Amino acid sequence: MSLLPNALHVARREYLFRVRGRAFLITTALLAVAIVAVTMVPTILGAIGIADPPHVAVDVQADDISTDPVLTIQTALIIGADPTADPSAPPADDERARVTRTDDPEAADASVRDGELDGLLTISRDADEDLVFEYLGSASPTNRTRLLVTQAASAIAIADRMERAGVDPRDSAEIFQPPNFTAVPVDPDDPRDEEDFGGAFILAYAVVILTFMAILTYGNWVAQSVAEEKSGRVMELLITAATPRQLLTGKVLGTGAAGLTQYVAIVVAAVVGLLVNGPVSEALGVAGELPFSLPAVPPLDLLAFGVFFLLGFILYSTLYAAAGSMVSRIEDVQQAVGPLIFLAMAGYFASFTALNDPDAGWVGVLSLVPFFSPYLMPARMLLTNVSAGEVLLAIVLLLVTLVAAIWLASRVYSAGVLLYGQRAGIRTIWRATRVAR
Amino acid sequence: MALRLSGNRLGFGPEHIYGKLPPVSLIVDAISKRFGDVVALDGVSFSVEPGRIFGLLGANGAGKTTSMRIVLDILRADAGTVTWQGTPNTELPRRTWGYLPEERGLYPRMLVGEQLRFFASLYGIPDDRARSEIDDWLERFRIPEHRERKVEQLSKGNQQKIQFIASILHDPDVLIMDEPFSGLDPVNVRLLKEAFLEMKQRGKTLIFSTHQMEQVEELCESIAIVDRGRVIVSGALRDVKRDMGRQVVRLATDGDGRGVEWLEQIPGIELTARREDYVELHVPADRDPDTILRAALERGDRVTRFEIADPSLEEIFVEHVGRRAVDESEEHLAASRREGSA
Numbered sequence: 215m216s217l218l219p220n221a222l223h224v225a226r227r228e229y230l231f232r233v234r235g236r237a238f239l240i241t242t243a244l245l246a247v248a249i250v251a252v253t254m255v256p257t258i259l260g261a262i263g264i265a266d267p268p269h270v271a272v273d274v275q276a277d278d279i280s281t282d283p284v285l286t287i288q289t290a291l292i293i294g295a296d297p298t299a300d301p302s303a304p305p306a307d308d309e310r311a312r313v314t315r316t317d318d319p320e321a322a323d324a325s326v327r328d329g330e331l332d333g334l335l336t337i338s339r340d341a342d343e344d345l346v347f348e349y350l351g352s353a354s355p356t357n358r359t360r361l362l363v364t365q366a367a368s369a370i371a372i373a374d375r376m377e378r379a380g381v382d383p384r385d386s387a388e389i390f391q392p393p394n395f396t397a398v399p400v401d402p403d404d405p406r407d408e409e410d411f412g413g414a415f416i417l418a419y420a421v422v423i424l425t426f427m428a429i430l431t432y433g434n435w436v437a438q439s440v441a442e443e444k445s446g447r448v449m450e451l452l453i454t455a456a457t458p459r460q461l462l463t464g465k466v467l468g469t470g471a472a473g474l475t476q477y478v479a480i481v482v483a484a485v486v487g488l489l490v491n492g493p494v495s496e497a498l499g500v501a502g503e504l505p506f507s508l509p510a511v512p513p514l515d516l517l518a519f520g521v522f523f524l525l526g527f528i529l530y531s532t533l534y535a536a537a538g539s540m541v542s543r544i545e546d547v548q549q550a551v552g553p554l555i556f557l558a559m560a561g562y563f564a565s566f567t568a569l570n571d572p573d574a575g576w577v578g579v580l581s582l583v584p585f586f587s588p589y590l591m592p593a594r595m596l597l598t599n600v601s602a603g604e605v606l607l608a609i610v611l612l613l614v615t616l617v618a619a620i621w622l623a624s625r626v627y628s629a630g631v632l633l634y635g636q637r638a639g640i641r642t643i644w645r646a647t648r649v650a651r
Numbered sequence: 652m653a654l655r656l657s658g659n660r661l662g663f664g665p666e667h668i669y670g671k672l673p674p675v676s677l678i679v680d681a682i683s684k685r686f687g688d689v690v691a692l693d694g695v696s697f698s699v700e701p702g703r704i705f706g707l708l709g710a711n712g713a714g715k716t717t718s719m720r721i722v723l724d725i726l727r728a729d730a731g732t733v734t735w736q737g738t739p740n741t742e743l744p745r746r747t748w749g750y751l752p753e754e755r756g757l758y759p760r761m762l763v764g765e766q767l768r769f770f771a772s773l774y775g776i777p778d779d780r781a782r783s784e785i786d787d788w789l790e791r792f793r794i795p796e797h798r799e800r801k802v803e804q805l806s807k808g809n810q811q812k813i814q815f816i817a818s819i820l821h822d823p824d825v826l827i828m829d830e831p832f833s834g835l836d837p838v839n840v841r842l843l844k845e846a847f848l849e850m851k852q853r854g855k856t857l858i859f860s861t862h863q864m865e866q867v868e869e870l871c872e873s874i875a876i877v878d879r880g881r882v883i884v885s886g887a888l889r890d891v892k893r894d895m896g897r898q899v900v901r902l903a904t905d906g907d908g909r910g911v912e913w914l915e916q917i918p919g920i921e922l923t924a925r926r927e928d929y930v931e932l933h934v935p936a937d938r939d940p941d942t943i944l945r946a947a948l949e950r951g952d953r954v955t956r957f958e959i960a961d962p963s964l965e966e967i968f969v970e971h972v973g974r975r976a977v978d979e980s981e982e983h984l985a986a987s988r989r990e991g992s993a
Binding site: 219220223224227231361446447448449450452453455456457489518632 | 725726745758774775814817
């Protein structure tokens with residue numbers, strides 16, 4: 215029997231039922247608001263004052279230090295906030311970081327405890343004439359200001375030790391000059407350049423996370439909805455009216471379309487957030503620049519991302535539908551989809567490791583494997599140079615697997631939907647698939 | 652048409668008599684089905700002439716639902732064939748069949764009208780035709796105001812009516828209904844029976860299974876009794892009754908309480924029930940029931956009731972399947988109702 219008209223009827227019912235539901239509307243609205251908020255984090259932080267520049271007081275009790283500790287610390291703080299800043303000459307009253315010398319340690323101490331100051335650094339000398347630093351401030355060892363002050367302190371201490379060892383301060387400045395270092399890429403066409411890499415990295419993360427979330431969330435919808443039809447016994451009417459393949463296809467398409475609707479809403483919200491972030495922060499007069507810019511992705515690559523996303527989603531959803539058809543009660547759905555969640559998670563975690571080492575051989579191999587390629591191949595395409603042949607091979611393998619999965623899933627489905635009350639083990643299902651229509 | 656002339660023997664027993672059956676019948680021929688180690692059906696055969704109402708009787712687990720699912724081709728038999736008007740069921744379009752499953756189920760949160768149109772669309776019914784059919788049937792079942800309600804807001808009886816409408820909207824040739832009367836109140840049973848007869852008048856073939864023998868006696872022209880995966884009796888209801896080889900006599904006399912022991916003296920006669928105001932006797936077919944009347948009159952009693960009848964279907968069923976099965980099936984039914992919502 216032909217697939218289409220009935221699959222579309224089923225898909226239409228599924229889509230409308232999902233999209234009209236209150237849960238769907240509320241979730242979509244909340245997600246959209248959350249995404250706008252995330253894209254505007256720098257502006258929001260600036261507006262409510264959390265992103266205030268660090269302010270550190272220095273109490274210099276060892277007054278024979280040749281370098282200016284205030285200047286050193288300020289430079290470290292500025293470079294920490296903005297790596298592109300010119301390290302050679304920071305203006306004395308730079309807005310990005312404030313460092314002041316204090317002669318009243320007790321008042322400064324009180325200001326730190328009041329939260330007016332981020333920290334108070336006391337510099338003195340011990341019995342061996344070595345510099346001793348004491349920092350009053352955040353207890354967290356990963357506090358950014360504290361880390362930067364610590365770095366500056368070691369620079370001050372080393373310069374001081376060199377001076378005491380008889381090295382001229384001008385020579386020591388030369389010693390601290392960064393070396394002349396040029397990285398020559400093996401592949402001159404490699405699209406990664408330093409400016410774009412941060413953005414590409416973030417985009418790769420986004421693609422992996424979006425794909426994973428779609429599979430997990432909407433796949434679960436498919437399994438739930440199949441199990442609901444089965445436990446609500448409407449399945450017997452459906453299976454009389456339409457073939458398992460029509461039902462399965464319609465279910466996956468309808469749910470997929472509903473999920474995609476939600477995704478489009480989220481992506482639109484993200485784009486709106488990114489677009490208005492700049493003007494809004496300017497209007498408010500706060501620093502709200504995003505710390506990265508998105509790389510320009512060629513349209514053909516975008517198309518490939520779409521293909522991987524859709525094929526991967528359909529592959530998993532089809533199997534989720536088969537899993538949902540094996541249980542009699544909705545409570546058992548989670549157990550039945552367990553292996554699929556495991557598979558999806560494996561791909562997800564593999565891609566996180568792969569993002570940090572996209573050139574590794576295992577990443578190349580795994581990015582061709584059907585259940586993992588929807589995550590790994592787009593990530594690789596963003597971070598390294600992948601040949602078109604490899605991308606096509608991955609797509610073909612994914613398509614072949616999808617056809618096999620649809621065949622298997624409709625067998626399991628047609629057998630599973632009429633099995634009630636039995637524990638649906640692999641053996642029961644296998645036996646059932648051999649006699650189903 | 653040949654089928655009208657073929658006599659009233661509509662079904663057949665284990666002795667296959669295909670030659671006498673019109674080829675347009677629904678013919679279920681020796682279907683068998685195993686589920687793992689359990690034999691669900693063991694060579695089930697029966698046939699139903701077009702335009703007739705056929706009853707499928709049996710205890711729970713006898714194989715009625717499995718037989719129906721195989722006829723509908725939602726399950727495949729391990730062996731045997733099903734044909735309708737000469738075409739194997741695997742090659743028939745799905746709209747040949749209308750099916751009312753035993754376990755009722757609809758989408759609880761969908762509107763009644765929308766839901767019925769969805770099912771009609773799966774059978775390829777154009778939407779405007781579906782709308783008018785739906786309105787007709789809701790009117791007939793006296794629930795037109797429920798069209799814009801969610802199914803979960805309807806009573807069980809009304810949900811069942813909706814499900815019945817869902818199974819016939821596409822105008823199927825054969826209607827297969829699994830326990831259609833279970834859980835309905837008498838008023839709704841009446842409405843459903845009227846709908847059955849209406850479908851029959853439209854020339855549809857109806858097959859239903861039930862535990863309620865009185866519905867079968869009232870509606871069915873032919874039956875099959877299934878027990879443990881086998882057909883043990885089948886054929887026209889009248890023939891099945893005749894084949895029992897006896898008649899039932901009900902007798903009431905004004906005998907000033909002198910007892911009825913004398914009846915047991917008559918050879919071959921069996922006293923089967925002693926009610927408040929009459930007694931029931933089984934009389935072998937070769938014996939004229941009039942002898943009983945004569946004997947009663949000869950004794951000088953005044954006969955206030957004398958009735959000769961065929962054995963009831965319930966008696967036939969009990970005799971073939973056994974009292975045990977009836978008790979079990981009733982218990983089972985009650986238990987499944989209790990679990991029903993779980």
